[in-house]
Amino acid sequence: MTDDQDYAAELDFALDLLAETAGLALGRARGLRPIEKANKSYVTELDRDLERLIRSRVAEAFPGDRITGEEYAAEGAEGPRRWSIDPIDGTGNIVHGLPLWAISIGLVVAGVPTLGAIVVPPLGETYWAVKGRGAWRDGERLQVADADGFHKQDNVCLGTNAMRAIDPRSVPGRLRDLGSACCEQVFLAAGRLKACVFLGEQAHDVAAGSVIASEAGCAFGTPRDGRITPADFVARTPVPVPTFLASPRRLDALLKMAREYPGPKLP
Numbered sequence: 153m154t155d156d157q158d159y160a161a162e163l164d165f166a167l168d169l170l171a172e173t174a175g176l177a178l179g180r181a182r183g184l185r186p187i188e189k190a191n192k193s194y195v196t197e198l199d200r201d202l203e204r205l206i207r208s209r210v211a212e213a214f215p216g217d218r219i220t221g222e223e224y225a226a227e228g229a230e231g232p233r234r235w236s237i238d239p240i241d242g243t244g245n246i247v248h249g250l251p252l253w254a255i256s257i258g259l260v261v262a263g264v265p266t267l268g269a270i271v272v273p274p275l276g277e278t279y280w281a282v283k284g285r286g287a288w289r290d291g292e293r294l295q296v297a298d299a300d301g302f303h304k305q306d307n308v309c310l311g312t313n314a315m316r317a318i319d320p321r322s323v324p325g326r327l328r329d330l331g332s333a334c335c336e337q338v339f340l341a342a343g344r345l346k347a348c349v350f351l352g353e354q355a356h357d358v359a360a361g362s363v364i365a366s367e368a369g370c371a372f373g374t375p376r377d378g379r380i381t382p383a384d385f386v387a388r389t390p391v392p393v394p395t396f397l398a399s400p401r402r403l404d405a406l407l408k409m410a411r412e413y414p415g416p417k418l419p
Contacts, residue, residue, distance in 0.1 A: 242332030258359030268360030337361030
């Protein structure tokens with residue numbers, strides 16, 4: 153537990169809101185037209201509409217809280233509680249018809265990622281966690297298995313930015329890039345992936361997923377710093393150096409094996 157609250161009301165609110173927005177998103181997922189942002193990433197009207205809807209619901213239910221997200225400026229009070237929203241994580245995937253995208257709602261309290269709720273609408277799966285209370289997928293508790301190393305068939309996600317910074321030959325297993333940090337974190341918690349490597353992700357990409365992954369038993373670290381906390385991970389966003397998530401012993405093995413390329417890391 154992070155404090156004397158159980159966050160049951162906040163969790164129920166987030167799950168109800170995800171169910172509503174997942175239905176809306178699925179109904180509009182086909183034929184979306186991408187708009188190129190200044191950083192060359194994509195946004196769609198669906199992203200913007202969903203974020204406005206989620207923001208309005210949060211503001212109504214928790215008027216004293218701060219609200220941040222991907223598409224619009226921060227708003228609300230300056231207190232210790234901050235909601236972090238990603239209306240569509242994996243916009244490139246949804247635009248190209250790839251069924252790996254998510255809607256993410258996280259709550260950070262006094263700098264600590266405290267609640268995370270993520271729905272993957274194409275799969276009909278909802279994941280959630282509250283700090284100190286475990287991680288769940290549709291009512292099933294999630295707990296990662298650990299090992300001292302990796303099998304060559306283990307799935308390991310190495311995102312595009314991270315792949316330009318980390319020598320892929322130094323990373324074990326079958327390398328993947330799913331195009332959605334939220335999907336990667338919840339799939340890690342569910343055991344579908346054995347590790348993820350992030351670089352450049354923003355707070356809205358990881359605020360909710362970091363709670364789910366850590367409550368499922370994952371640890372966080374970088375080759376430069378060793379172990380870090382989920383709070384460090386979110387506070388440092390955009391993720392400044394390749395950061396690894398895995399079960400504790402696998403993380404230790406990965407941090408020893410992975411090698412960074414010299415020179416600039418992000419394009």
